Amino acid sequence: MKRTRRQSAKAAPKTNGHAEAAENNNDDVSERIRATLAAAIGEGALKPGTKILEDAIADHFGVSRTVVRGALGVLESDHLLERKKNRGTFVAEPGIEEAKALFESRRKLEHVILELVMDRATTEQLETLEALTLEEEHIHRHGDEKSKTVLSGKFHIVLADLGGNAVLTEVLTKIVARLSLVMALYEEEKQDDCGADHHRQIVTALKAKDLAKAQHLMDHHLADIEGRVRLTEGQGDRHTFMAVLENFS
Structure with missing residues (x-):
């Protein structure tokens, strides 16, 4: 009898280990889904208003819907998804006031970031950043729309x-992500301009230790982006309807 108990006691940690490994794997997959x-x-x-198909995600990643919902919950807290009662989860559709608040927050935050970069960034780091702007310009001339979008952010x-x-x-990462939804909903006309020249000018000002100029250039750059949207009622609905027409025509 004692021997059986000892064997059971030894077996218990192994079971717990398997459970812990399974839990860690679920966490890893949940992060991949997110x-x-x-x-x-x-x-x-994935456009604003698109319904998220939990079953399809679960099948693709080979996990339960519980794991999928964990990932969706994180995206909901980041305001990229929204759950609608009795209807499911959808890609978020930011309202006009939310869009204005996001633009304002980004302008303020970018000013603070430039101050920190001016104080802390090394010459080598700024040269690496400048190289990124040159890559942007190359992609702008020769790349596809997906590459332009990724590099711009x-x-x-x-x-x-x-x-x-x-x-x-x-x-800032979360604000930029939410603003991608704003642009998808309210951008008046898609422009073939990733802002690489603005970015390069900002880096040049940073290398010259001219904070005021860098902030002015950043303001101009962000104003250009904001100028592409029309924050009026119905503009978001118009974009959604136009997307349907494009898909089915």
Whole structure:
């Protein structure tokens, strides 16, 4: 009898180990799901108002719907998804006031980030950032729309990283992601301009230690982006309807 108990006691840690490994694997897959959907939203593949199919995600990643819902919950807290009662989960559709608040927050945050970059970034880091703007210009001339979208947002995140404040970088990343939904809903006319020349000018000002000029150039750059949207009632509905026409015509 004692021997059986000892054997059971030895077996218990093994069972717990399997459970822990399974839990860790679910966490890893949940993060992959979150990252996949976030990237698809940021790059415009998943449009505002698109319904999220939990069963399809669960089948694709080979996990339960519980794991899928964990990933969706994170994206909901980041305001990239919204759950509608008795209807399911959808890609978020930011309202006009939310869009205005996001633009305002980004302008303020980018000013602070430039101050930190001016104080903390090395010459080598700024040269690396400048190289990114040259890559942007090349993609702008020869690349596809997906590459342009990814690189345009990447510049601002890399710039924030140089400021050395991980919290500010995280906040900016989330704002940029939410603004991708704003642009998808309210952009008046898609422009073939990734802003690479603006980015290069900002880096030049940073290398010259001219903070005021860098902030002025950033304001001009962001104003150009904001100028592309029409924040009026019905504009979002118009974009959704136009997307349907494009898909079925």
